Every structure is written in C-alpha cells, then in structure tokens.
Amino acid sequence: MSKTPSIQAIKGMNDILPPTSARWQWLEDQVRCVMGSFAYRNARTPIMEQVQLYTRGLGEVTDIVEKEMYSFQDRQDKHGDADHLALRPEGTAGLVRAVAEHNLLYDGGKRLFYMGPMFRRERPQRGRYRQFHQIGAEALGFGGPEADAEMILLAVALWRALGIKNWRLELNSLGQPDERRAHREALIAYFEQHQEQLDEDARRRLHSNPLRILDTKNPAMQALVDGAPKLLDYLGAASQQHFAAVQAMLRASGVEWRINPRLVRGLDYYNLTVFEFITDSLGAQGTICGGGRYDYLVEQIGGKPAPAVGWAMGVERVLELLQEEGMAVPEPVPDAYAVIPDAAALPAVMPCLQALRAAGVAVQMHASSGQADAGMGSMKSQLKRADASGARFALIFGAQELAEGQITVKALRDGAGQQSRQPLADAAAWAATLKSPDSAQ
Template sequence: MDTFKKVTAIRGMNDVLPQASGRWERLEQHVRDWLRSYGYANLRTPVLEHTRLFTRGIGEVTDIVEKEMYTFTDALNGESLTLRPEFTAGTVRAAIEHNLLYDAPRRVYALGPVFRHERPQRGRYRQFHQVSVEALGFAGPDVDAEQILMLARLWKILGLKDIRLELNSLGAGEERAAHRAALIAYLEQHKDILDEDGLRRMYANPLRVLDTKNPALQEMAAGAPRLLDFLGEASRAHLDGVRARLDDAGIAYTINPRLVRGLDYYNLTVFEWVTDRLGAQGTVCGGGRYDGLIELVGGKPAPAVGFAIGMERLLDLWEQSKDEVVGQAVDVYVLHQGDAAARRALQLGEQLRDAGLDVIVHAGAASFKSQMKRADASRAAYAVILGDDELARGVASVKCLGDGSQQAVGFDALAGTLVDALSADGDAGMPEPSAAPPV
C-alpha cells in the first residue's frame, strides 16, 4: 500500500493560526475605520486577472512581470491568467469597466492577498497581504498631501514610531524624457561596472538602474543626473504645494532624489515611509501619482494618486510597539453539567448572541474544572455556569474571569447584566443584576 506523503503549505504562503488571527482582525479593523474616516470605500477585485493587464499596467521590463508573477494558461480556454501581484492595475481596470468616474472622482481601497514568486524572508512572502488606497480623478497637490497626512495619522493610531518619510517628484513626461536621455548617456559611460540587470535595463527602463540594491553600483547611482534638476515650473509648483501642506501639518520629510518609479505613467509626487525596525525590508508604505495609468489600460485620461502598505510588515511593527495585542477573544464562555443544563446552555447562548455578545458554549461532556480551563484559555471576559442547582433556582452563576468575582443572575436578567458589565470597560466588579433571581 502506498504511503501518502504529508502535504504542507507552499513555501512562502503561510497559515494564520487561530491564536494569531485575532491580531490580524484587529489590525484590519483599525485600517478599515481609518480609511472610512477619510471617505474611502472598499472596492473588491478578483484574485485572477488577464495577464495582459499586468504586463501593460505594471510594465514588461520590471522584476514583478519578468520574475515574480504566478502566470498560467487556462486549460479550458487557452487564456493567459495571472494571480494579482498588486491591486492598482485591477482597481483601475474595474474603474474603467464600470465607468466609476463618470460623475465624480472616487476614493477607493482594496485589502487582501497578493502573490509574487520571491525568496521568502521577513516581511516578504509569496502570498502576502496589502491595503491599496487609490484616489482616482484628483489632480492637485492637496490630495497627494492628504494621503501622506492620513498615513501619519495611521502610524499615530497604531502607536508606531521610527517611521520616516522620503519624498521626490518624477515631473512630467517631457521632463522625464530629457532626464532619460541624460541618464542613458551617463550609464553608457559606466557600462563596464553595470551588472547584468543594469545592462539589460539601461535602455528599456533606465530609472530602475538607479534603484539597484547592488552595493557596487551605489556610488555610480549617486553621481547620476537627478530628475529634480530637470523639473519645469508646473512640476516644481506641484511639489512645492505638497511640501507646503506637509510643513503646515508639521510632517517631517526628506527629499530623496533617488526615490523613483521605473514606469512612464508615474509622474510628479512619489513617496515612501521607511523604517530600520524591519531588517532589510525597510519600506512600510510606498505611493505616488500615476496620472498616465488609466489611459494606458484603455480608459479616458484621468489623474490618480495612491499608495500600498504591506500588512505583514505593518503587523510586525504594531506588535513591536504594543506590550499586549492578544486581547479578548469572546465575551462569554458558557459551562454546563448534565443533559438538561447542556440543553439550557444552548438556549442561553442564542439569547446572549441576540444581545450582541460573542459567546462560546462548551461542547461535549467534561468536568467543571476542565471546562473552566477551556474558559480561561478562550480569553473570555465572563464565564456563565449552569448545573442542576442553578437550573432548580432559575439562575446562572456568572464569574468574572478577570478578578474572580461571582454572582447569581436570573435567566431573564442575564443578557442585560453581561452587556452592562462589558460596557463598564474596566470598572471593578459586576453591576447589580437588572432583576433579582427567584428565591
């Protein structure tokens, strides 16, 4: 008989286990609440898209398209499909397909898994999660600055420190063309020291040569022509408008002339929030203006600006910044002993859920001692205990798992008493039950 080989998760695609999923849910809720406070609405796009969307929308001469995309041919119809490596191209495709900009600009965000075939390491996985935030149809520096300000607010909400802002401008198309010509001429003078990637990209995507991680090329990159020196009056005015608003808000930043995006549809503002607390993967958030993308993938020309945050990196930083992020899993754990008590426990569980509480009703037969261990492990705030004595008296014993205090509460008053206790938010003890239990 053949022995079945144990199946494990694909390398770089990680399970989120129950003891960790609560942290994810709380972080995601913080993010959703923060985005809602700025008027951003959720847009959900498919995990699979036509490959040509990404080769067009990201660019063929990029690491993502050349090396990292999970692409396959659909055996049923022969179409080339790709698991999304990022959200922006799909968001723009959806905006065009559903004519979202016909009457007004849109603020939207997407949140979920994306896929890239990379070497797994801290903060970089093959399936990872992003929140991607897009302001479609807005042209001015005010929205660029607002997105940076809203990110500063997120760091404040999460209590994150040691994150710094880097800012640059990519100018307009004709300015980038002039810079490109000067940059290619400069790179041609340094052909002898360029690595394989640099030589391959020198003519197709020269800006990406400057974004090299090769230590041997850093000095060469530092001496290259700066795009900032090629900016015209309008581009400088846009950058000055962003900077003035950041200065008004007291947001510190550094102008980094080497901060680039290697694609032609990016223009004007580009920014990154970076940290030294995540090892080599120091970018927490990257964003910028991409006024050319909507037209590039088939829509009417429209401006756009956005950013993306890697959720795994954000969670890592958040956990470093908090002493305790485990928190409470449920409100109430219901214990019972005997068949009649078990049946009543199920009824009470539903009544408590009707009152808006999160409840676990113990399943199966076990001693009260064993059940209490489960209640403690559940991180519930309160235990509700039912046995023959409680059933005979028409009450439940309610125990605060924080301070150990306990009282008997009538069934009719149980939900109200627990809601009041939980809403007291840390007050000592439990409030008096809203109705006395029968004697």
C-alpha cells in the same frame, strides 16, 4: 499499511491562524476606521486578471512582469482560444481597470481603498512571501497637489492609529513624461560612459528602463549612481510648483520628510510625486508603504484620461514592525464561558446563550470531546478552561441552579470569585452586566 503523506502549504504561502489572526483583524479594523475618517470607501477586485493589464500598466521591463508574476494560459474555449491570465502581483492596476470598466468616475472623483492577497514568485525571506497582503488607498479623478498631500497624511494617520513611531518619509518627483524623456537620454549617456562599472541588471536596463538603475541595491554601484544626472534638475515650472505645493501642505501639517532624488519606485506608471515610508527596524527590507501619482494609467488601461494618486502598504511588514516596536495588540476573548456539568441540560442552556449573544455578549460554550463515556467533564476542569479562555465571567448551569430557573455568574477577573444568581428565562435583562467595558454596544 503505509501512512498517507501529509500535504503542506506551498513555500512562501502561509497559514494565518489564531492567535496571530487576531493581530490581522485588529489591524484591518484600524485601517477601516482611518479610511472612513478620510471618506475612503472599500473596493474589492478579483485576484486574477488578464496578463495584458500588467504588461500594459506596470511595464514589460519591470521586475514584477519579467521575473515575479504568476501567469498561465487558461483552458481553451470551444474555438480553441485561451486567455493569458495572471494572479495579481499588486492592487492598483486591477482597481483602475475596475474603475475604467464600470465608468466609476462619470460623476466625479472617487476615494477608494482595498485589502487583500497579492502574488509574486520570488524567493521567500523575512517580510517577503509568494502570497503576501497589501492594503492600498487610491484617489482617482483628482489632479491637484492637495490629493498627493492628503494621500500621505492618510498614511501618517494610520501610523498614529497603529502606534507605529519608527518611520521616516522620503519624497521625490518624477515629473512628466517629456521631462523624464530628457532625463532618460542624459542617464543613458552618463551610464554608457561608465559601462564597465554596471552590473548585469544595469546593463540589461540601460536602454529599456535606465531610471530603475538609480534604485539599485548593489553597493559597488552606489558612487556611480550618486553622480548620475538628477531628475529634479529636468523638471519644468509646472512640475516644480506641484512638488513645492505638496511639501508646503505637509509642512503646514507638521509632517517631516526628506527628498531622495534616487526614489523612483518600481513601476512604470508613476509621474510627479512619489513617496515611501521607511523604517530602520526591519533590516534591508525597510519600505513599509509606498506610492505616488499615476495620471496616465487609467488611459493606458483603456479608460477615459483621469489623474490619480495612491499608495500600498505591506501588511506582513507592518505587523512585524508592530512586534519589533513591542506594540501589544489586543486579542479577542469571550465575555463569558458557559460551564455545563450535564449534557442533559443543553436544551435549556442553549436558548439562554443565544439570548445573551443577541444582546451583544460574546459567550463561549463548553463542549465535550464526543468520545464515548467522556461526558462534559468535571465542574473543576470546566472552570479551569473558563479561566484559560480569558473570559471575565463563568456562567454555571448546575443542576440546582437549573432546578430553580437560575444561573450562577462567577467573576473570573475583576472581583475574582464573587458570585451572583441571575434568572435563566430573562437573560436579556442582565446581559449588559457581562459585557467588557470596551466591547461594541
């Protein structure tokens, strides 16, 4: 009889399993804490949207829409119509769609954050996957430079909470649409004079999205791009004042940055302030967080005009950075491990374990393999498992203890080997003695 072939995960879409998943949980907990300190509230949107949301919001000539988006026709309805759908390649457009659809700004601006998987069909490599995860923050309905500064300070606070030190901040201003149009015309004229130096991507973008040429990674084009007209030279007084105010607030907050006139971001919806947090620890893929202001996206998607600013962070890259910087992320371990030599004792053991858990104690119960005649295992083997679990205590439910209505509590870490007896029927009264000092109360 032939063996059934195994089914494996899709390339570039990874399983996240223990102990690695503990690092993800820890990161997410830190994010929730920092977001809460800035009064940002969680929002959750579908992973699937209408393709039109992205072609209209991100721009039809962006790499995401042109090359990377997973899109498909849905099943036809009874009239023969079918929606054109896409797995979300980023989080901002979907969140803005939700805000507009539900008129969430009717009573003023909102500060929101999200966490979840995104999808792009690209070649998997270090830090880049077909299913990847983003954490994003968005402040909608706030048009002043203080919102831009707060958004950057929110990211800085997160790096500090995570213990990440190897990062730098780059800033630029994309101005307003009329300023960008004047710059665009100057860019096209400049690059047309040097067409022989343009690569295939640049030629394709020359008249559709010349600003993206500035973001090229082609070493052969760096000198040409360095000599291109600078968008900052085309900013009007209001745009300059907005950018100067953002910098003043960052300076006052002790945050360092450098202006990068080539920083344009990869999406069409940005205006005014744009920024990226970059590290040198992850090779060529150094951006760990990026964003900026997008004052016209809400209206583009069909909502009432409203200013907005936000950023997105790549979870996989941040976790890799934590590892590169040698950050020790705490792994969850049980407070206690229940050692049960005889399966016949389980009806008496389980109510006690439930009482301990209800009192906030994390308890791992020893369980049998289920094989015939295997039993629960010897006391010695169970104690070995208890020690390997990382638990601070072993709870021994031996025959003698149970006959006396008691439990033996054996220390496995601090004061290893010390033992005491506790009453079986009143677990809630002594549960606090088992809790880790830093466990939730």
